[in-house]
Amino acid sequence: EAAVTQSPRNKVTVTGGNVTLSCRQTNSHNYMYWYRQDTGHGLRLIHYSYGAGNLQIGDVPDGYKATRTTQEDFFLLLELASPSQTSLYFCASSDVGGPNYAEQFFGPGTRLTVL
Amino acid sequence: GDSVTQTEGQVALSEEDFLTIHCNYSASGYPTLFWYVQYPGEGPQLLFRASRDKEKGSSRGFEATYDKGTTSFHLRKASVQESDSAVYYCALSAGNEKITFGAGTKLTIKP
Numbered sequence: 001e002a003a004v005t006q007s008p009r010n011k012v013t014v015t016g017g018n019v020t021l022s023c024r025q026t027n028s029h030n031y032m033y034w035y036r037q038d039t040g041h042g043l044r045l046i047h048y049s050y051g052a053g054n055l056q057i058g059d060v061p062d063g064y065k066a067t068r069t070t071q072e073d074f075f076l077l078l079e080l081a082s083p084s085q086t087s088l089y090f091c092a093s094s095d096v097g098g099p100n101y102a103e104q105f106f107g108p109g110t111r112l113t114v115l
Numbered sequence: 116g117d118s119v120t121q122t123e124g125q126v127a128l129s130e131e132d133f134l135t136i137h138c139n140y141s142a143s144g145y146p147t148l149f150w151y152v153q154y155p156g157e158g159p160q161l162l163f164r165a166s167r168d169k170e171k172g173s174s175r176g177f178e179a180t181y182d183k184g185t186t187s188f189h190l191r192k193a194s195v196q197e198s199d200s201a202v203y204y205c206a207l208s209a210g211n212e213k214i215t216f217g218a219g220t221k222l223t224i225k226p
């Protein structure tokens with residue numbers, strides 16, 4: 001069974017639209033992450049969290065908000081979507097401080113298109 | 116800040132060819148180094164890691180050796196197969212909570 005799931009898998013919206021991407025992990029991991037993946041840039045960290053109610057700023061946070069409601073659930077919010085946010089988004093979880101030093105486990109991704 | 120440079124953006128080989136993907140890093144302290152692999156339609160998954168100088172990581176016939184002197188962690192495989200076609204990411208973690216990824220190398224193996 002997949003331990004990190006994302007929904008929706010595909011999303012199309014218009015410029016200025018409001019989008020929420022969802023991620024759930026059943027690994028009992030403390031850390032969760034949101035990345036975007038673009039050709040030539042690899043994976044870039046948007047936001048991450050070490051527990052419910054916590055949010056840490058990543059490397060490319062502009063235009064994104066995030067919220068961690070429970071240990072399992074982490075949401076990425078685009079309140080005024082722009083075409084530059086068209087990308088493949090990945091969620092990941094990690095047991096930081098656990099035995100598998102810093103290994104991150106990724107979901108299957110959400111492809112977002114902003115027209 | 117920390118950074119990872121992968122020299123090759125794309126590599127095309129035939130089955131049984133030797134593979135090298137170059138990875139150099141820049142980080143303060145003593146980072147842990149990783150190779151992740153991403154198959155089409157999936158998220159990245161860990162291939163292997165190395166945490167100290169001269170340590171060799173390996174999995175599924177792939178290997179890389181941590182070289183602190185040259186700040187490198189090159190990925191190698193002696194004989195590639197069509198099933199190895201994927202995107203490969205070199206990455207580092209200088210602390211425990213964040214990983215910095217390289218731009219990725221798309222490997223295509225022709226049968």
